[in-house]
Amino acid sequence: xxxxxxxxxxxxxxxxxxxxxxxxxxxxxxxxxxxxxxxxxxxxxxxxxxxxxxxxxxxxxxxxxxxxxxxxxxxxxxxxxxxxxxxxxxxxxxxxxxxxxxxxxxxxxxxxxxxxxxxxxxxxxxxxxxxxxxxxxxxxxxxxxxxxxxxxxxxxxxxxxxxxxxxxxxxxxxxxxxxxxxxxxxxxxxxxxxxxxxxxxxxxxxxxxxxxxxxxxxxxxxxxxxxxxxxxxxxxxxxxxxxxxxxxxxxxxxxxxxxxxxxxxxxxxxxxxxxxxxxxxxxxxxxxxxxxxxxxxxxxxxxxxxxxxxxxxxxxxxxxxxxxxxxxxxxxxxxxxxxxxxxxxxxxxxxxxxxxxxxxxxxxxxxxxxxxxxxxxxxxxxxxxxxxxxxxxxxxxxxxxxxxxxxxxxxxxxxxxxxxx
Amino acid sequence: xxxxxxxxxxxxxxxxxxxxxxxxxxxxxxxxxxxxxxxxxxxxxxxxxxxxxxxxxxxxxxxxxxxxxxxxxxxxxxxxxxxxxxxxxxxxxxxxxxxxxxxxxxxxxxxxxxxxxxxxxxxxxxxxxxxxxxxxxxxxxxxxxxxxxxxxxxxxxxxxxxxxxxxxxxxxxxxxxxxxxxxxxxxxxxxxxxxxxxxxxxxxxxxxxxxxxxxxxxxxxxxxxxxxxxxxxxxxxxxxxxxxxxxxxxxxxxxxxxxxxxxxxxxxxxxxxxxxxxxxxxxxxxxxxxxxxxxxxxxxxxxxxxxxxxxxxxxxxxxxxxxxxxxxxxxxxxxxxxxxxxxxxxxxxxxxxxxxxxxxxxxxxxxxxxxxxxxxxxxxxxxxxxxxxxxxxxxxxxxxxxxxxxxxxxxxxxxxxxxxx
Numbered sequence: 001x002x003x004x005x006x007x008x009x010x011x012x013x014x015x016x017x018x019x020x021x022x023x024x025x026x027x028x029x030x031x032x033x034x035x036x037x038x039x040x041x042x043x044x045x046x047x048x049x050x051x052x053x054x055x056x057x058x059x060x061x062x063x064x065x066x067x068x069x070x071x072x073x074x075x076x077x078x079x080x081x082x083x084x085x086x087x088x089x090x091x092x093x094x095x096x097x098x099x100x101x102x103x104x105x106x107x108x109x110x111x112x113x114x115x116x117x118x119x120x121x122x123x124x125x126x127x128x129x130x131x132x133x134x135x136x137x138x139x140x141x142x143x144x145x146x147x148x149x150x151x152x153x154x155x156x157x158x159x160x161x162x163x164x165x166x167x168x169x170x171x172x173x174x175x176x177x178x179x180x181x182x183x184x185x186x187x188x189x190x191x192x193x194x195x196x197x198x199x200x201x202x203x204x205x206x207x208x209x210x211x212x213x214x215x216x217x218x219x220x221x222x223x224x225x226x227x228x229x230x231x232x233x234x235x236x237x238x239x240x241x242x243x244x245x246x247x248x249x250x251x252x253x254x255x256x257x258x259x260x261x262x263x264x265x266x267x268x269x270x271x272x273x274x275x276x277x278x279x280x281x282x283x284x285x286x287x288x289x290x291x292x293x294x295x296x297x298x299x300x301x302x303x304x305x306x307x308x309x310x311x312x313x314x315x316x317x318x319x320x321x322x323x324x325x326x327x328x329x330x331x332x333x334x335x336x337x338x339x340x341x342x343x344x345x346x347x348x349x350x351x352x353x354x355x356x357x358x359x360x361x362x363x364x365x366x367x368x369x370x371x372x373x374x375x376x377x378x379x380x381x382x383x384x385x386x387x388x389x390x391x392x393x394x395x396x397x398x399x400x401x402x403x404x405x406x407x408x409x410x411x412x413x414x415x416x417x418x419x420x421x
Numbered sequence: 422x423x424x425x426x427x428x429x430x431x432x433x434x435x436x437x438x439x440x441x442x443x444x445x446x447x448x449x450x451x452x453x454x455x456x457x458x459x460x461x462x463x464x465x466x467x468x469x470x471x472x473x474x475x476x477x478x479x480x481x482x483x484x485x486x487x488x489x490x491x492x493x494x495x496x497x498x499x500x501x502x503x504x505x506x507x508x509x510x511x512x513x514x515x516x517x518x519x520x521x522x523x524x525x526x527x528x529x530x531x532x533x534x535x536x537x538x539x540x541x542x543x544x545x546x547x548x549x550x551x552x553x554x555x556x557x558x559x560x561x562x563x564x565x566x567x568x569x570x571x572x573x574x575x576x577x578x579x580x581x582x583x584x585x586x587x588x589x590x591x592x593x594x595x596x597x598x599x600x601x602x603x604x605x606x607x608x609x610x611x612x613x614x615x616x617x618x619x620x621x622x623x624x625x626x627x628x629x630x631x632x633x634x635x636x637x638x639x640x641x642x643x644x645x646x647x648x649x650x651x652x653x654x655x656x657x658x659x660x661x662x663x664x665x666x667x668x669x670x671x672x673x674x675x676x677x678x679x680x681x682x683x684x685x686x687x688x689x690x691x692x693x694x695x696x697x698x699x700x701x702x703x704x705x706x707x708x709x710x711x712x713x714x715x716x717x718x719x720x721x722x723x724x725x726x727x728x729x730x731x732x733x734x735x736x737x738x739x740x741x742x743x744x745x746x747x748x749x750x751x752x753x754x755x756x757x758x759x760x761x762x763x764x765x766x767x768x769x770x771x772x773x774x775x776x777x778x779x780x781x782x783x784x785x786x787x788x789x790x791x792x793x794x795x796x797x798x799x800x801x802x803x804x805x806x807x808x809x810x811x812x813x814x815x816x817x818x819x820x821x822x823x824x825x826x827x828x829x830x831x832x833x834x835x836x837x838x839x840x841x842x
Contacts, residue, residue: 042487062452067791101706135685139679139695260522274560287522289713365488
């Protein structure tokens, strides 16, 4: 990416004027006087999502009641939503389904993968991986016993190649998150998957912080399994259902343990014995969350006719502008970027360490710039190309610089950590 | 219950006029020209549910975005909804939480219970239990291995006491559904739990077909664990989040395997090691489904100031009237009731076997009487005291008699089984 010579307001406005994604902003409801840099935590609301919720309650559930399972195709939603997400993941049809939470889906996949690797007991991940991923491994290990399942963690960094060295024939499963939730570092799916396969290791990618933010090529990279989140860059609403990817080549030999009735080959035969459904449907468990899944289904239409390369370009450009403007402000010298700067190594967020990161974040929020704090000292800023403008970036950095230079963030009300998410 | 001497329209209207729950009907949206006898499958929509969905999308998510986790107490919803459900189950505070699906919650509880019973490997249930319950046991067994976990099924009936005889010291866990989804038979929680405890067996009750339909006394019956559904008699909407009950006395020694970040003692410390939250919060897994859970939260307000004994009385009276009217119609003699008639042995539904049950159900639906078919030959009718009137019962039976006497149900369009739920 070329360094922009002069990021004046005029330049930023010009970037907006030539932005091929600019019109997508209208698809979202965005509150007044708010610059939202936290779409990596909870995506903003597509207007169509509210319309769809209204329909599902006031036209479907209320009027057509139980008949809606057929007449409004509720029963098809897990597949329909899965197939809408699939192109964002580089997945051919029949491999993605929408259901449950990321954590629950990860448990299904982890269990499957371990059963496919008799004689291997180790699940390898990064020490800094999102905790729920590590906790789900620990939960599986508590159930199976440590002799059958152990979590192995490495402190990987862009410099030490610790991860690659740890991928050996001793490992059963490699569980990684493509974009690190703290640092925003982006891992190379293609390279790490290939390395894993060379050692007979199955891979599970958590795409929570990347799906909808950048192009992903699961099929082309021969990924085995993936999970991800519906409420971040996919804008499906708070606690939206999650998704799960399993490569077709594995479908016939999978045994996932959360064998609820919706994953049965013939759920409405009410047979006593479980017989798994063919294909990706085997990953369904309980009755699908229709209201929530409908909202996600509608939200995904904002990705219609979108080129993910354009999304990626704008994401990198927005964050590049942000950091460039930060470096131009002497008062922001204490903000230490922990996100790798090169485009191939970062996702769609920037993370800065600062001794007063919590207070800074609170002061920003008070001024309408919604950023995020991650313990112990990280100010996290997410860049969502579908609804952020270049001029917003300029305004956000100006406000940040103002808060720092005025020492506004030292106000006592910003000192206590009360934020829970 | 006294047999009503003469169930004329006038008598039924009089019963409505003196019904203490009559005013609750206004709390629901009910479509015109529809008699809804399927609230045991999907509850009707409380009007307040639609209002709440509108609020959560158009005032909370859209406007306050990520801040809503605190400002709208999203983070408290699993507990708040759990505590609203608790009184309907006879559960003191701190023992019920709302999360995930019934199936997923059952897996958590089954795993916990098995770990509490070293040396015992058998999970006892009824052959006719709702399939997802049996499938989840089979899923756990597939993961643990048959030597550690086996499902044992008995063909219990009100006459043979097979269940009680099968509860021995060989059994680890007794898994039963209080009201049978097909027959509507009601099991005696108190007696079976006591019998189980005498043999050192832990009990799990599935309350899917009873919670919100009849008074339940989990604490008084010393039940160990329970799960249940949010979208039947609790009217939480299609695929609403489910609930889970765990008696306080067990909390400290439980290890449930779906250890997601929300069940961590300090989720926002983002620690590498899982440390379970105290109390019922240890059963949380992923990020709560806020939109769906908010709808359920609102729907539960229809139970405010309701006496569950009155609900039970009306439920029995509605079904009693229905069956009495059926027996008065000679043309309905082929409908064979498989639900026990005595009040202590039935829930809030009636089930009739009929060789043309599917066609009858379709013809009823065509005429606006929404009933339910369960393979192979069961016509199922649910009685929801909060929004059904006595006069509705009269109308429904009249329509049913008309369909049978006219042989309308033999029309070709009712012959093919297309209904999926």
